[in-house]
Amino acid sequence: MIYLDYSANTPPDKRVLSRFCEVASDFPGNANSKHKSGYEAAELQNEISRHIAEMLDVLSEEIIYTSGASESNNLAVKGIARAKRHIGKHIITTPLEHPSVSAPLTFLQEQGYEIDMVNIGRDGKIDTGHLSSLLRKDTVLVTVSSVDSELGTVQPIEQVQNIIKNYPDCLLHIDATQAVGKILVDFRIGDTISFAPHKFFGITGSGILIKRKPLIIEPLIHGGSGTTVYRSGTPTVALNAAAETALSLSLAALNENYRIVKELNTALRSSLKTIGGITVNSPDDAVPPHPQYKC
Numbered sequence: 417m418i419y420l421d422y423s424a425n426t427p428p429d430k431r432v433l434s435r436f437c438e439v440a441s442d443f444p445g446n447a448n449s450k451h452k453s454g455y456e457a458a459e460l461q462n463e464i465s466r467h468i469a470e471m472l473d474v475l476s477e478e479i480i481y482t483s484g485a486s487e488s489n490n491l492a493v494k495g496i497a498r499a500k501r502h503i504g505k506h507i508i509t510t511p512l513e514h515p516s517v518s519a520p521l522t523f524l525q526e527q528g529y530e531i532d533m534v535n536i537g538r539d540g541k542i543d544t545g546h547l548s549s550l551l552r553k554d555t556v557l558v559t560v561s562s563v564d565s566e567l568g569t570v571q572p573i574e575q576v577q578n579i580i581k582n583y584p585d586c587l588l589h590i591d592a593t594q595a596v597g598k599i600l601v602d603f604r605i606g607d608t609i610s611f612a613p614h615k616f617f618g619i620t621g622s623g624i625l626i627k628r629k630p631l632i633i634e635p636l637i638h639g640g641s642g643t644t645v646y647r648s649g650t651p652t653v654a655l656n657a658a659a660e661t662a663l664s665l666s667l668a669a670l671n672e673n674y675r676i677v678k679e680l681n682t683a684l685r686s687s688l689k690t691i692g693g694i695t696v697n698s699p700d701d702a703v704p705p706h707p708q709y710k711c
Contacts, residue, residue, distance in 0.1 A: 422615075423565055423594060428662075429617040435661040436619060440654035447651040448641040461643060461653045464660045471663055472603045472626065480625040480647050481656050485593040486516035487636070488610035488625035491647065492589045493520040495633030496557050496608065497529060503585050504554025505529040508547065510536060512564050517591055521559075534560075539699040540569030548579050555586045562601065563594040568702030570599070577605050587631070597666040598674070598703050607631055618662030622655045 419427075439460065445453025447461050462476070469476040482488045497507065509521055511533050525531050532550045535543040542560065551558075558580055562573050573590060580586050590606040597616025603609055607628050614620040625647075627633065633646060640648040688694050 423568075425614055425620065426617045428614075428619050428658075429665060431665060432613075432618055432658045432662045436654045436658040439657040443653055447643075447653055457651070457653050461651050461656060464653070464656050465643065468624070468660050468663060471667060472601075474603050474626050475629055477644070478626050478629050480627055480644050481642075481652065481659075482623040482625055482647060483621055484614070484623035485514075485591065485610050485612035486623070488612070488623045489514065489516040489589075489591055490520050491625055491633070491636050492608040492610060492627070493517060493557070493559055494524065494636060495646070496587050496589065496631075497524050498634035499632055500556035500585070500587070504552075504556045506532070506552055506555045508532050508534060508550050508555060508558045510534050510542060510560055512536060512540065512566075512569075513559065513561055514565060514591060514593070517559055517561070517589075540564050540567040540702075541699075542571055542576065544572060544575055544579060547576065551579070551583050551586065553583070553585070555583055557587050557589060559589040559591070561591040561594065563592070563598065563703050565594045567698045568594075569699055570595075570701065570703055573605055574602070594703070596663075597670070600670065608633075613659040613662040616662055616666040619655060619658045622652070622659045624659065 443457045443460055445451070445457040447454060447457040465476040465479050468479060480488070480491070482491065497505070505528055507521060507524065507529055509517065509531060521531050534550065535546040537543060547558070558576065560571055560573070560576060563570055577588055580588050587607040589608045590610070592601050592609050592611045593615055595601050596611040603626055608631070609626040610623065612618070612623045614622065627646065635646050635648065637648045640650070642648045643651050685696060688696060
């Protein structure tokens with residue numbers, strides 16, 4: 417079988433698995449514990465966070481480790497909505513969002529929040545004019561995926577942010593799950609940004625949410641210590657180390673991998689054009705699928 421569904425899941429790189437096993441074996445302590453083994457685990461966790469922050473151009477205290485992009489999206493969407501409910505209950509999204517965004521919005525709608533959908537063009541891109549018309553003084557959140565998981569459409573995120581700037585009480589959540597590892601992502605755009613390492617040869621069950629330092633959101637999980645007050649639980653140091661490794665490897669190979677897959681994508685599109693009755697739904701400027709990678 418030739419596996420091509422890399423937008424759903426990628427096989428973990430052997431170097432990522434090796435890093436996970438190494439840390440899980442060498443740092444058995446609970447990073448929350450007040451003893452030598454715990455302090456060693458906590459020190460390593462801090463080093464991991466510092467390196468990830470450096471790679472993403474964010475602050476280490478802006479990193480929230482989660483169980484995956486689904487949890488990250490739930491935490492961002494519900495956390496922002498709950499924290500800003502005294503300002504308003506109006507949220508704007510798109511019909512293209514992952515269920516881990518759309519389902520929390522349905523939940524919030526049942527709690528009295530008003531959800532509006534931005535129109536989408538035939539190429540899958542947001543109608544920014546329609547977005548502008550939907551924004552109101554009581555709009556507290558706009559949530560949009562930077563790259564669509566079906567069409568590979570790259571959304572005009574910077575333009576979206578510039579529009580939202582006129583509404584100081586409105587925050588922007590970006591689901592970058594299909595972007596990180598495929599294209600360069602500017603993590604300075606957006607108030608919260610989610611992604612998962614298993615999309616770029618990391619391990620399933622690991623996720624990250626970037627939350628701007630001044631921003632206060634309501635946690636999903638209460639009780640117990642963690643790397644942040646916004647997500648309680650024993651730090652999964654080995655998984656976080658694996659995420660760090662996957663991210664580092666992915667960023668180092670980003671340009672070369674993109675070049676290779678772009679060539680393959682172009683060749684495939686050209687070949688399909690010679691066959692009658694085939695329509696390519698993805699726009700010409702869509703992100704090509706990530707290349708297969710031999711671990």
